[in-house]
Amino acid sequence: MKPFSSYQNPALAADLVVFGYYDNTLSVLLLNSKAEPFKDCWTLPGAFVQMEETLQQACSRILTTKLGMDKVYLEQLYTFDDPQRDPRGRVVAVAHYALINPKKFEVVAGQMANDVRWFPVKKLPALGFDHKEMFGVALQRLRSKILYFPVGFELLDEQFTMTELHELYECILGIGIDRRNFRRKILDSEYIINTGVKREGLQNRPAELYKFNKKLKRNNFQLNIS
Amino acid sequence: MKPFSSYQNPALAADLVVFGYYDNTLSVLLLNSKAEPFKDCWTLPGAFVQMEETLQQACSRILTTKLGMDKVYLEQLYTFDDPQRDPRGRVVAVAHYALINPKKFEVVAGQMANDVRWFPVKKLPALGFDHKEMFGVALQRLRSKILYFPVGFELLDEQFTMTELHELYECILGIGIDRRNFRRKILDSEYIINTGVKREGLQNRPAELYKFNKKLKRNNFQLNIS
DNA sequence: TCAAAAGTGTTGTGATTACACCCATGG
DNA sequence: CCATGGGTGTAATCACAACACTTTTGA
Structure with a gap:
């Protein structure tokens, strides 16, 4: 049995819902994508998972190279697999969420994005792909987790x-x-x-x-x- | 950006922790694999996800063709991505759990397995891959879910x-x-x-x-x- | 002395726990 | 009539919710 060469596999992506808290507001980091298929649309940061890296490593890579962040709280959320979710082809995306203290990092737009911005969770723009759904799952998870686990400290000084x-x-x-x-x-x-x-x-x-x-x-x- | 042809992707698998309840015992369905790399070892049922199918569909396919079951309670658990988890190569596995009433189905070994058997969760054999860990996550999820959601009815008449x-x-x-x-x-x-x-x-x-x-x-x- | 935020206790209520006896049936 | 499991209520305790006044500081 050698499915690795003989079969075609879906692309695998890691997507990130990055939460930050400042000015008494919970916000999410979004990219204004330069590339199709959601050019000039806001999307969650994400990347394709390389053959030799783990999902965590892919997430770290996104955080480091695209956003200038490192060593943050990170948790896997859910895997999104609708075959139509990406108009470019079959991409299965593993959603994660991260908690950061915005004071500690200076957000910089990487080469992939025109613009990187914090959006208050109550004033989100329309999102590309199924990223609205990912965000919903992330917020729900954060809300329930904070009731029994001290995740809040990741967001504060x-x-x-x-x-x-x-x-x-x-x-x-x-x-x-x-x-x-x-x-x-x-x-x-x-x-x-x-x-x-x-x-x-x-x-x-x-x-x-x-x-x-x-x-x-x-x-x-x-x-x-x- | 065309990552779909130009990059190599990890294989994507769906694995299943199938819980059944009978004789006052919670059990899990295991296969005694015919194939390497865990020949004659017990493993969880699983399959590679095809390009055109969803994870749910892959799970249904496993349940139907390998085990003769259909229309069961199914929930996604967690995605396991250690690059070393499968000795054959890079396989990312999305773990699920299913709840069935063993009275309603006759378990049949499919072409992939020598043997399919129910094992009480308190008497599990050694498992191949990282399936012990998957089982642990599944049991934990079932235990916490049953406290706030009526999943128990899936297991009873x-x-x-x-x-x-x-x-x-x-x-x-x-x-x-x-x-x-x-x-x-x-x-x-x-x-x-x-x-x-x-x-x-x-x-x-x-x-x-x-x-x-x-x-x-x-x-x-x-x-x-x- | 005033404004603004920090700090502190008590009481009523509702929920949870612990616990023991009677009931219906078949053999 | 007896063995077996099915069905029921109450009292004590604990946790939570609601609630208002005093303290400290800088201006």
């Missing part, structure tokens, strides 16, 4: 205030959460540590700064939303 | 007793669940309907038979385990 974390959760989930109940829940979970440092220099009471408790075993957290 | 459903949950989750609390929870969720019929002929009190309430909107169920 090393140190952050309780209010910043609180606003991040409200923003991602799209709901209001009682401030005191949120604080208690988070502190009880022991996912964060008080650094003892305070954020000074504002014209109101200085907020305590926290950091993520990296030593924590998982399964210790379940946020139920109000 | 059309009509079933509360005790049968209870035992199924205990078996899949591998824990004991209080009988009265389970009953209350399930009935409150309205996922099942009392048919009014009873299972007669046993030498004890006849049990009421229930069926799945197919009209129910989702999101109405959250089983918390004791």
Whole structure:
């Protein structure tokens, strides 16, 4: 049995939903493609998977070369396989999502794209391919994951205030959460540590700064939303 | 940009973790492969995805031609992409799991396999490729899914007793669940309907038979385990 | 002293757990 | 009448939701 030479295989792509959080807004990175079939359309960043690389490596390659990012939180989402999803031919795409802190990277348009921009998730333009669907799956996954796993820390600075974390959760989930109940829940979970440092220099009471408790075993957290 | 002819693509496979439930045991269907590289080894059923077919269709093809099954519950799990996972060459495999009622099908070994057998999940043999890992992901997914979605009904007969459903949950989750609390929870969720019929002929009190309430909107169920 | 955001506890309610006895049937 | 599994209710506990006032700072 030698299917590797005798059969034709679909092309394999890795596509990325890159989430970033700034100005109290959750955003997604989109490319304005230079090439057909979605020229001048916004699309998710993606690339064909090479014979010798893993999906993770393909994603890293996209992040590094096209976007100037590295070492980010990355998770596989779902594989999209509609034979018609790419007008150029059969492409099976494995969707991933990444979480980054936009402050840490300067986004640069690579050779493939005219333009790379952050779009607030509530103001997305029309997307090419089946990328709207990929985005939907990614947002859903992020929303459910943040309830039982501390993914939020990937989006914030090393140190952050309780209010910043609180606003991040409200923003991602799209709901209001009682401030005191949120604080208690988070502190009880022991996912964060008080650094003892305070954020000074504002014209109101200085907020305590926290950091993520990296030593924590998982399964210790379940946020139920109000 | 014409990557479809100019680049070589990895082979794409669909692999299946087929769960069945009988004799109070959750089992998985394995093939004893006739072909290298895992001749006389147990493996999960799988096939290469053809250019014109979807992953779902590839799975159906496996289920129909190799196993004589059709129209079963099927869900995509995860895509396995380690370049070394198949000694024959680069194969990216999209793992799925299926739920079937073994009573409804007669398992037949297709031309690819010497032998097709059900193995209780607690007594699995060594598996070829990375199929142990695929199985692990599948079991984990089934366990978490059954807590908020009525997948259990795919494994039982059309009509079933509360005790049968209870035992199924205990078996899949591998824990004991209080009988009265389970009953209350399930009935409150309205996922099942009392048919009014009873299972007669046993030498004890006849049990009421229930069926799945197919009209129910989702999101109405959250089983918390004791 | 004022504005603006940070910090803090309590109480009512609803859900979950733990638990034991009676019922219906066939042999 | 007995063995077997089927069916039922309640009380204690816990977790969550709702809620308002005080503190600290800079201007």
